Amino acid sequence: MSPRILLLGGVGDALAIARRLGPRHIYSLAGLGKVPSDLACQVRVGGFGGTEGLARFIASEGIDLLLDVTHPYAAQISANAARAAQLAGIACWALHRPGWQAGSGDNWREVADWPELRNALAPFRRPFFTLGREPLEHLEAIPAEQFWTLRLLDAHPGHARARIIANRGPFNLEGERELFAAEHFDVLISKNSGGGATEAKLQVARERGLPVLLLARPELPEVERAFTDPEFLWQALQPLLRETP
Structure with missing residues (x-):
């Protein structure tokens, strides 16, 4: 059976990935803004209770891979995710979206x-x-x-x-x-x-x-794999999602 994914989201890139996940997987939102109601995957709203709480959730739900696709400035959530994945003994992948670059005429x-x-x-x-x-x-x-x-x-x-x-x-x-x-x-x-x-x-x-x-952007934790483009992340998931019993 393919690995079960927990996707930490709240931004458009995460929602785009969530729309392509099946019912075994979980899309987690902090609770701000609109909660999508048209997803095939499960949706969870609310916090986990810090690093230890997230690690317990990962273990109790049989999560195999944690995806951190939160906002680039959600540094505490990203730190909790990286540490919780370590505690639970699973991999954490993250989207580290590049920042904007000043161009001609910018002040x-x-x-x-x-x-x-x-x-x-x-x-x-x-x-x-x-x-x-x-x-x-x-x-x-x-x-x-x-x-x-x-x-x-x-x-x-x-x-x-x-x-x-x-x-x-x-x-x-x-x-x-x-x-x-x-x-x-x-x-x-x-x-x-x-x-x-x-x-x-x-x-x-x-x-x-x-x-x-x-x-200024906060410093984000190191993870097993970091991606700068959500489509690259999605493509990297394909061999895992194709696994069968």
Whole structure:
């Protein structure tokens, strides 16, 4: 019988793989955003209770291979996955999606953490945050001269000096152009996530001559096999999925 796979996901690349898995396999989501209901594989929502909890789940479910296809900035989840696979005695494969690279006309600056980012934002008045939920923790510290726009997966009541946009990518170029023009952003703040789902915002920033502040990528753990392209990962799975009793 072919190995049983546990796929840790939550991003578009993981969903694309999950759509091709059969009913023996499990697609795991942390619980944020929409839960797909059209998959042939099993879907699990929620955490595992850290490294040890994930290792116990792997053993109890008879998992043979762990696939880490989480967000490039989900460093703690990736660390838990690599360690849990070691504890359970199975292999961990991971998708390490390449980050975006600055091109001609780009004005990009990498910042290490939130304090460095706040200092870099001082000259600006209308920043556009595409970092996820982290800026929500700092709404009460918005300087009087700034108005923030945050784009998140889920709704939030907002703040007197902040607008919350609840939306999920992919985002098209025309839609991003309209948003930037309407809101008069003067700086874009983003994670260097890579991929095409949210890349249009970078093109619009380039077109409008806006600076971009990029939160530095975290260091990810070593695993048995790491892939830079989801299709390469899928192809590597084929000999395993074809195994029969």
